[in-house]
């Protein structure tokens with residue numbers, strides 16, 4: 001059975017990247033590796049749309065999120081945390097772990113935060129408020145946050161805007177320097193199309209100033225050490241050499257496609273998915289603030305959501321994601337990020353229709369697949 005991966009991370013890996021990881025390993029303190037790192041760094045800046053250094057860590061995305069707390073803040077600092085899903089909650093858990101007092105802005109799951117609400121809190125709090133932690137694509141709910149609007153607000157405050165773009169980078173519009181985003185965190189196994197194991201972060205000048213003053217305890221995720229190294233095409237510790245080789249290959253692919261084409265492809269594919277979902281008579285979980293990286297769909301009445309996901313995966317080889325926490329059994333999620341191709345999506349909807357029918361859901365046969373194909377062809 002061939003397995004199809006339509007989950008919002010890990011995502012399928014292009015053959016160029018897989019092949020590069022099978023090559024003999026090279027030592028990292030060599031001119032050969034430095035050359036690779038330089039190329040990777042230049043292309044990461046292109047994808048992040050920044051001229052600031054992009055730091056590379058051997059960890060999953062959460063490692064860089066942790067660093068974005070410990071490397072920026074000091075005891076006594078205060079933060080705002082936008083919590084509209086599992087990953088927004090993670091920012092709060094990280095702040096709590098390091099004793100950072102934060103103001104939670106709880107957003108109903110499936111909705112996106114109102115920038116005005118953040119503005120009001122920033123104005124009321126003054127200078128002790130050092131950072132606003134948000135999620136660009138809240139993967140657990142399939143919601144996109146209006147980062148451009150938030151950046152306009154934080155720009156005229158003392159606080160830095162810290163964006164979890166782990167699932168959004170390379171899938172959703174994100175103009176780091178142009179919009180004035182201070183900190184962008186990402187990971188390797190979503191839109192960047194390589195296996196899990198690398199995390200990334202970029203910092204604006206304003207964020208580097210905060211990092212210079214930061215006194216929270218830190219060691220492995222000390223951003224200053226990584227900055228010093230990357231400026232010399234080096235890393236402070238042993239990097240994940242083979243993953244960086246794979247990264248080099250996918251970044252070449254992204255450069256060849258061009259960032260605008262890449263974003264447009266995600267826009268088109270995700271719209272086709274939403275059309276297909278509606279054609280099946282299903283409801284989107286986030287009809288207004290939907291994401292181009294992952295689409296969350298309500299499990300219809302009378303269908304067992306867990307069984308839907310499990311049957312698609314175990315009987316037909318198509319992995320989609322279920323709901324997490326409070327959404328367990330209530331939604332399912334189909335990713336459109338990275339190397340998930342049109343053919344993968346077609347296969348996904350064929351199997352979704354078969355399994356929905358098996359589970360007793362009534363709909364017009366082939367309506368989803370046809371709507372998807374129309375959307376993909378447009």
Ligand SMILES: *Cc1c(COP(=O)(O)O)cnc(C)c1O
Pocket residue numbers: 009060061062063087135137138139164165166167187196
């Ligand atoms: C996947 C994801 C994470 C977690 O990343 P790990 O690589 O699992 O540590 C964090 N935030 C968002 C929005 C994600 O999609």
